[in-house]
Amino acid sequence: MYTPLSINLTTNGRPLRLHLLSTGSVAVKRRYREARGRGFGALLDFIIDSRFTEWLPIWVLVVEHPEGIFLIDTGEVAAIMRKDYFRSSGWIPSWFDKTQFHFKVTREDEIDVQLEKLGISTTQIKTIVLTHLHFDHTDGLLHFPDTRVLVNQLEWDKPFGAMKRLWPPHFQPVTVNLDCPYDMFERTYALTGGEDLVLVHTPGHTYGHCSVLIKTDAGHIMFAGDVCYSQEQLLNDAYTGANASHRMAHDTYERIKDFAQHQSLIFMPAHDPESAYRLASWTPVYNLPSEGLTALEDE
Numbered sequence: 001m002y003t004p005l006s007i008n009l010t011t012n013g014r015p016l017r018l019h020l021l022s023t024g025s026v027a028v029k030r031r032y033r034e035a036r037g038r039g040f041g042a043l044l045d046f047i048i049d050s051r052f053t054e055w056l057p058i059w060v061l062v063v064e065h066p067e068g069i070f071l072i073d074t075g076e077v078a079a080i081m082r083k084d085y086f087r088s089s090g091w092i093p094s095w096f097d098k099t100q101f102h103f104k105v106t107r108e109d110e111i112d113v114q115l116e117k118l119g120i121s122t123t124q125i126k127t128i129v130l131t132h133l134h135f136d137h138t139d140g141l142l143h144f145p146d147t148r149v150l151v152n153q154l155e156w157d158k159p160f161g162a163m164k165r166l167w168p169p170h171f172q173p174v175t176v177n178l179d180c181p182y183d184m185f186e187r188t189y190a191l192t193g194g195e196d197l198v199l200v201h202t203p204g205h206t207y208g209h210c211s212v213l214i215k216t217d218a219g220h221i222m223f224a225g226d227v228c229y230s231q232e233q234l235l236n237d238a239y240t241g242a243n244a245s246h247r248m249a250h251d252t253y254e255r256i257k258d259f260a261q262h263q264s265l266i267f268m269p270a271h272d273p274e275s276a277y278r279l280a281s282w283t284p285v286y287n288l289p290s291e292g293l294t295a296l297e298d299e
């Protein structure tokens with residue numbers, strides 16, 4: 001449903017190729033995507049909401065970098081269409097995930113098949129980086145039994161809403177501490193020697209939630225996981241119905257907007273249908289007049 005997007009850029013003058021792939025689609029309660037209120041009230045409000053959103057993407061990002069191929073998140077798998085998929089996690093999580101989310105995922109949508117179509121075998125992936133541990137970001141791990149997986153130490157130590165029984169038995173991530181600042185972000189970890197691929201702590205959705213910041217010669221790109229469901233939400237200070245910490249989510253929004261006000265930033269949440277458009281047309285969060293970017297104007 002969501003067409004894959006491949007784009008050629010450069011980083012420090014060297015080629016950088018990105019592939020944005022949707023591993024099927026998901027629909028959530030409308031008031032889950034955009035909450036009225038916070039905390040328990042917001043939770044009840046979306047549980048009783050009968051309306052679902054349109055089909056949303058489940059983006060993952062492949063980064064063909066001079067230092068190797070990185071995969072950011074692993075997306076969803078067709079097995080989620082089975083009625084008993086969540087059974088191992090117990091009655092309440094099973095009821096919750098079956099009733100609050102709808103999925104449309106085929107075998108063709110899974111990450112291994114999509115990589116193969118790009119001429120990339122799963123064993124060519126140097127490192128998988130997970131934004132957080134929710135199943136629609138980790139289910140595709142089953143295709144990578146031998147690949148190094150990086151997770152923020154805090155996300156591993158204090159997961160929020162993760163369903164551990166769905167993880168493949170081989171899942172033993174390398175955990176990293178994010179202890180270097182990068183611009184307005186206090187806690188980051190460089191994924192490459194060139195420091196042009198950076199794991200950034202963007203908490204709120206979960207305590208250890210991270211985004212991946214890519215520094216290209218055209219400007220920055222942020223694969224933002226579940227920071228929010230759309231760029232509009234970021235700009236309007238609107239929040240989803242289930243954050244680990246509303247205060248942290250608010251602080252994350254402010255830091256991203258501050259960053260985008262002085263750096264050209266393409267913002268790509270994992271379930272935002274417009275992420276692909278903004279990357280393809282190079283449409284940053286704010287147009288910075290001082291930079292000679294090739295942004296497409298609407299008029």
Ligand SMILES: [Zn+2]
Pocket residue numbers: 132134205226
């Ligand atoms: Zn999530």
